[in-house]
Amino acid sequence: MSIEVERKFLCSANTLKTLKEIGVCAGQRQFHDQYFDTPQFHLTLRDMWLRKRTGCWELKCPTTRVKGAEESEASAQCSRYKEITNLSDIKLKLKEVLKDIGEDVTSRKQLSCVTESCQHEIDSVQDQCWARSMNLFVFAEFTTVRQTFTLKEDGVQVDLDEADFGYRVGEIEVLIPEGGDMQAAMDKIERTAKKLGLTGDRQVDGKMSVYLQVNYPEHYARLLSEHIL
Numbered sequence: 020m021s022i023e024v025e026r027k028f029l030c031s032a033n034t035l036k037t038l039k040e041i042g043v044c045a046g047q048r049q050f051h052d053q054y055f056d057t058p059q060f061h062l063t064l065r066d067m068w069l070r071k072r073t074g075c076w077e078l079k080c081p082t083t084r085v086k087g088a089e090e091s092e093a094s095a096q097c098s099r100y101k102e103i104t105n106l107s108d109i110k111l112k113l114k115e116v117l118k119d120i121g122e123d124v125t126s127r128k129q130l131s132c133v134t135e136s137c138q139h140e141i142d143s144v145q146d147q148c149w150a151r152s153m154n155l156f157v158f159a160e161f162t163t164v165r166q167t168f169t170l171k172e173d174g175v176q177v178d179l180d181e182a183d184f185g186y187r188v189g190e191i192e193v194l195i196p197e198g199g200d201m202q203a204a205m206d207k208i209e210r211t212a213k214k215l216g217l218t219g220d221r222q223v224d225g226k227m228s229v230y231l232q233v234n235y236p237e238h239y240a241r242l243l244s245e246h247i248l
């Protein structure tokens with residue numbers, strides 16, 4: 020399991036010029052994300068983000084922060100999430116969380132899902148049967164074109180994303196192992212942000228924030244009021 024530490028930014032022409040000077044373009048790719056939650060949004064209301072990205076499942080969970088600890092401006096602009104990519108671990112975590120909130124995952128028999136729908140539907144639907152059995156459905160779906168840059172600074176990656184609903188956002192990202200040096204990761208991000216000439220003290224919206232604002236304004240407002248976004 021790894022922890023993803025990242026800072027989002029809006030990429031101006033100047034930022035792009037600097038990025039091309041200090042980084043190496045590692046390529047461009049396109050991916051399709053499907054995000055899952057219960058109809059009552061039990062996962063996202065716990066800041067848990069389950070997605071299938073071009074066939075691979077990922078679950079992002081919040082990391083525990085030290086209560087009452089002062090946060091620097093640089094740290095406040097970074098998000099940190101634990102990333103679970105092993106499907107068995109994802110299912111275990113989801114069972115634990117959904118059991119906690121009284122969602123009866125055992126009563127929805129996976130077998131009935133298989134016999135009713137999967138024989139007549141495409142492979143991707145079969146693959147989602149376990150999710151359906153946990154009452155998890157796709158609530159957001161979009162395609163992103165991503166250009167990736169690697170920087171000389173060890174382990175720093177910069178992604179420039181354009182989602183198919185028109186939103187563009189950049190992110191400076193460092194991956195560390197669980198229990199790894201969070202401060203060192205944030206320092207790397209801060210140094211990179213300075214090199215790119217980034218200013219501003221507010222967190223920049225990610226693709227999902229913008230998607231929710233448009234498609235689920237009430238849920239978005241709730242996530243804001245509960246300080247999840």
Ligand code: V4E
Nearest residue numbers: 027068079098100190222223225226227228247248
């Ligand atoms: C963690 C999270 C979400 C899941 C998607 O995360 P994000 O990093 O925005 O997407 P993406 O496509 O860049 O994933 P990557 O390729 O880096 O793995 S959706 C909303 N959140 C919460 C969240 C937050 N609270 N604050 C910020 C700045 N971003 C996301």
